[in-house]
Amino acid sequence: DLLVGSDHLVHLTHRAAAGVGELVPGGRLPPGTVIPTCVDLDRFRPADDSRARRRELGLPPGPLVVHTGTLSGWYLGSQTVRVGGAVARLTGGAFLVLTRERDLAERLLAAEGVEALVRTAQPEDVPRWLGAADAGLALVRTGFAKSASAPTKVGEYLACGLAVAATAVGDLREQLDGGAAFTVADDAEPEEVARRLAAAAARPDRIREARALAATHFSLEEGVARYADIYRSLGVRPCA
Template structure:
């Protein structure tokens, strides 16, 4: 039910449901499931596409026990669904669902699509959540090896990750079939033509947009430092933040950086609301901690910002993001987070925003790199080949 699930799961399945019978098993957080209005809306949409949706309760604490319970329940329910609906392919997104998928492959001989979404175990280490060499890390890497060796198709977000995996010693002579399908966006929804763009009003303050999480991977303090630099250039600039679940931390950091609350708009919205809000922004900003695991990452919001015609300020060391921003001239990628680098980036970003045709250029780049239609076609081809 979360916006990420609606953009990176449901949008694909909606397109795939035209040619395939889809059974969707998901884990929902208690707060999301308590939203009866949103739950009813999503149920109606899913049902209209003929998709069978089985939502299970997500358990968070205690971490290892809760995850083990969710996996056990997923295998039980997945087994029932496999038998009832004569499932032939199990498609798992990321590592924990892939434990369930691998069990179903072993039990029922299903074809297994490992949609890895990144080097998850290494992300936990790089994000400071696990010590490298810990039992949890070694267990996750053991499963990663099993996934790669057992999968009938491996889907990666970046070619850089495929290049890395092709050097893994245990895959030599046992190479799986890789498919690169980057993070796609619904470019019909994330489209400036679909939303009235009040930012064309010259009296509207310059709005810098931040969308999504503020924890672990996202360098939120550096984002706020850039905003303060922007305010020195444009005193009445505004920061529009769309976020779920991190508001206390956001307020604490805003206070720490002595940013006037009146200059910040913080809100929660649904997937369509994210698109409407993005189209009112003048530029997007997000910094992601550069690390080994991030060679496999492709931020969802990049395609969505560009689809809305919004140039972005990002950083190097994250998948193909820097190459796209710089080579296509639809944004800037910081090489370091010094004040000098940030100040130079803000000046250049403002110049880019004022360039004639920048909105159209961003849109064209989004269509070329992040088209949902092309992503659906790629997944459909995998299903056809494995089915």
């Protein structure tokens, strides 16, 4: 009743929109718009010099792969740690876990025998840290419930010019085209994911490709415009 009685539906993903349509027989749903979690492309930007940024933050000078946020819940914590460690070994660089759950991260790293830098940052500082990295991980357990998932970190990574390896939750399989960013199976071999991610990070046009993906799929400006269109269609004036 809530769905059918709504004036307009907002879906995070096209897969979620299709799934909701299957739940309501007879096509009685109100109009809908897909608006994923978005990223401010002016705030999340590549660093002018990632090596200089690493020096500023006290990080090693070599290539850097990062995971931001929790390693618990739907996130594949052990797989993330294995892949991050494998990328660091392959590139001669480092693996950074940027999280408020330091104890959990350190336990996972110890259990897997992986060395990493574990740091905590305030939300407003996350773009600076991402500007120090070359690649990012977003490995979320897939399943029906995650068809509506649009991990915020994917757009943030891409906006900062990072190569990205992610699992195929939400619309990511269609959005990440296999150049600077790609999707993998939940149980993909960590060494193989690491090889693909290292190669993606080394692409000459990686930063441009990543930014283009962010602008195409996760632009905050586009998200705001879509909400404004919804309000106009309902005869409601959007907030200033």
